[in-house]
Every structure is written in structure tokens, then in C-alpha cells.
Amino acid sequence: MRIADRQAVSCVLIALLVGGSVVWGGDPAVLDPRVPPDQIEEARTWRNPFSVTPERLERGKEIFHGKGFCxxxxxxxxxxxxxxxxxxxxxxxxxxxxxxxxxxTDGELFWILKNGSPGTDMASFIPLVLTEEEAWHVLLYVRAFGGT
Ligand code: HEC
Known part of the structure; x- marks a missing residue:
């Protein structure tokens, strides 16, 4: 490989790394689980009892913008x-x-809404701000940002 080609490759790699961290909201360890190891197995078994419908997404959106102030x-x-x-x-x-x-998993996100993400400004919302039912609805909306 010629030196100029190598430089071009490194530029692309650096751009990918920098671009990646921007997409990741600045935290390179963003994919690390937030639920503690002794609870994650159980949390992963929790399923959203509500399937996606346009009405439920709309309700989730209202909570996101309204009483949940997400x-x-x-x-x-x-x-x-x-x-x-x-x-x-x-x-x-x-x-x-x-x-x-x-x-x-949905269960891990639900755990976060119950407990918050320790050591960060992501607080616990269930039960003081949201009921469990409302939390599952707002999670449908959170999932919709990912195109699911
Ligand atoms: C005061 C600011 C604040 C508000 C309000 C807030 N969040 Fe968060 N949220 C955060 C921060 C900061 C993180 C990142 C925590 C981390 O990296 O562990 C986060 C992370 C999350 C995560 C990801 C946790 C993971 O497993 O990666 C979810 C899901 C989430 N918030 C949902 C919500 C929902 C739903 C609402 C509204 C009901 C809400 N948040 C309101 C600050 C906030």
C-alpha cells in the first residue's frame, strides 16, 4: 500500500471513530449493560405486554412530551x-x-424506568411519575426512534 493510500485509510478510520462517538451520544461505553449483573437475567425476561398500535404509540409520545418530561x-x-x-x-x-x-431488551429499559441508571441523571420514574402501564407505553415510543 502506498503511503498516500495508508493516510487515506487512517482518515476514514478516524472519521468513523469520531462519527461513531457522536452518534453514540458521547459515551463510548454506551452498549455496556446498565442493569447490575445480579438482576439482568431476570430483567431480560420481562416483556412489554402491549404490542405496537398507532394509538399506543401516540399515548407513549404524549407521555414522553408530557408527564414523563423525557x-x-x-x-x-x-x-x-x-x-x-x-x-x-x-x-x-x-x-x-x-x-x-x-x-x-425491553425488560432492561423497563428496569431503568423503575430504578434509574445509577450514578447518572436518569432517575427512577416508576411509581412516582409513571405507572407500569404508562412506562410500557413510553417504551414503545422510545423503540420507535430506532425504527422498530
Ligand atoms: C434529567 C434528564 C433525563 C430525563 C428527564 C429522562 N432521562 Fe432517560 N436518560 C438520561 C441520562 C443522562 C441517561 C444516560 C444514563 C446512562 O448512560 O446510564 C438516560 C438514559 C435513558 C435510557 C437508556 C438506558 C440504557 O439502558 O441504556 C432510557 C431507556 C431512558 N433514559 C428513558 C427515559 C424515559 C422514557 C424518560 C421519560 C419518562 C427519561 N428517560 C427521562 C437523562 C434523562
Whole structure:
């Protein structure tokens, strides 16, 4: 390979790495499970009891923008806002990242809504803000950002 070709290849690799981290909302360890190892097996068995319908997606969207106020950190486009004053720790998740979507089960996402993501500003929403039923609906909407 000529030197110029090698440089071109490294440029492409660097662009992929930089581009990748932007898509990942800034956290390179974004695919690492958030549910603790002693609970993840059980969480992965939980299934969303609600299948997707246009009405349920609409309800999930209303919760995302309304009583769940998810939009204040995750953004209208679900890509996660990086400029939230006082945000500690990790950036809000980019829900359009299909690799992240594939890495998580519905049960793991539900666990997060119950417990929050420890050490980050992702708080627990069930039961104080959302009922379990509302949480499953908002998760249908979260999944829709990934095109599923
Ligand atoms: C105060 C800001 C804030 C609000 C409000 C918020 N989130 Fe989050 N959320 C975060 C942050 C920060 C993370 C990243 C946590 C991490 O990396 O572990 C996150 C991560 C997540 C994750 C991904 C966890 C994983 O397994 O990767 C889901 C799902 C999620 N939020 C759903 C929601 C939903 C649904 C709502 C509304 C009911 C909501 N969030 C409201 C800040 C917020």
C-alpha cells in the first residue's frame, strides 16, 4: 500500500471513530449493560405486554412530551441533549442508535424506568411519575426512534 493510500485509510478510520462517538451520544461505553449483573437475567425476561398500535404509540409520545418530561433530556428527535445545565455524569441516550437499540431488551429499559441508571441523571420514574402501564407505553415510543 502506498503511503498516500495508508493516510487515506487512517482518515476514514478516524472519521468513523469520531462519527461513531457522536452518534453514540458521547459515551463510548454506551452498549455496556446498565442493569447490575445480579438482576439482568431476570430483567431480560420481562416483556412489554402491549404490542405496537398507532394509538399506543401516540399515548407513549404524549407521555414522553408530557408527564414523563423525557423530552427535556432526550430531545424531540430522541438523540439526547448534551447542553443541559447541571447534568452530571453520562449524556442522555441517543435513541436513534440502532446498535444500542439492538443491545437492549425491553425488560432492561423497563428496569431503568423503575430504578434509574445509577450514578447518572436518569432517575427512577416508576411509581412516582409513571405507572407500569404508562412506562410500557413510553417504551414503545422510545423503540420507535430506532425504527422498530
Ligand atoms: C434529567 C434528564 C433525563 C430525563 C428527564 C429522562 N432521562 Fe432517560 N436518560 C438520561 C441520562 C443522562 C441517561 C444516560 C444514563 C446512562 O448512560 O446510564 C438516560 C438514559 C435513558 C435510557 C437508556 C438506558 C440504557 O439502558 O441504556 C432510557 C431507556 C431512558 N433514559 C428513558 C427515559 C424515559 C422514557 C424518560 C421519560 C419518562 C427519561 N428517560 C427521562 C437523562 C434523562
Amino acid at each position: 423530552v427535556t433530556c432526550h430531545g424531540r428527535d430522541g438523540k439526547g441533549l448534551g447542553n443541559i445545565p447541571g447534568l452530571r455524569g453520562k449524556l442522555p441516550r441517543n435513541f436513534t442508535d440502532t446498535q444500542w437499540q439492538a443491545a437492549r
